[in-house]
Amino acid sequence: MDDNEHKESPLLIGVREVAHLLGAGESTVRKWSSGHLPPPAGFPPFLKLGARVVVRRRDLEAWVASLGIPPQADLQRPRRGRPRKQWPSTGP
Known part of the structure; x- marks a missing residue:
């Protein structure tokens, strides 16, 4: 990593950013950090x-x-809710 990467991304990230990168709920990561829920094996220390x-x-x-596996922030998340109705195409 060069110096420019360090300037653009912080060395320490908070619970919200961790949750976003992992695709986990913020409340889940908070529970990991407080010890109310054990974090996954090998997870870095808070x-x-x-x-x-x-x-x-x-x-x-x-x-x-x-x-x-790639971080969740890099993946396209599926839409939430009811799927949209697919209308038949009226092409020539």
């Missing part, structure tokens, strides 16, 4: 900075890479 709970970005990215 750090407490004052009132803020963070994770080292490089540790999280290394953990995701070790799983062999």
